[in-house]
Amino acid sequence: xxxxxxxxxxxxxxxxxxxxxxxxxxxxxxxxxxxxxxxxxxxxxxxxxxxxxxxxxxxxxxxxxxxxxxxxxxxxxxxxxxxxxxxxxxxx
Numbered sequence: 412x413x414x415x416x417x418x419x420x421x422x423x424x425x426x427x428x429x430x431x432x433x434x435x436x437x438x439x440x441x442x443x444x445x446x447x448x449x450x451x452x453x454x455x456x457x458x459x460x461x462x463x464x465x466x467x468x469x470x471x472x473x474x475x476x477x478x479x480x481x482x483x484x485x486x487x488x489x490x491x492x493x494x495x496x497x498x499x500x501x502x503x
Contacts (some may be wrong), residue, residue, distance in 0.1 A: 420486035427479040
């Protein structure tokens with residue numbers, strides 16, 4: 412029978428926190444390039460894209476936060492289970 416291997420859940424939680432932060436603060440950069448795309452229609456298209464991306468970004472952030480919570484919960488549950496298994500083995 413194979414061993415159960417659970418690694419780096421904490422690192423995944425931390426990585427998700429970084430991604431959430433990046434997505435959360437991405438709106439600060441969307442106006443930095445306003446007017447630099449050459450033709451008027453290109454500038455308007457980029458503005459439309461930035462606005463639409465803002466709407467989708469919120470959904471992505473919410474999904475990442477939910478996933479981060481689930482991973483964090485799994486990490487805590489695994490740590491507790493592992494501690495209980497160690498205690499059980501030490502008693503013998």
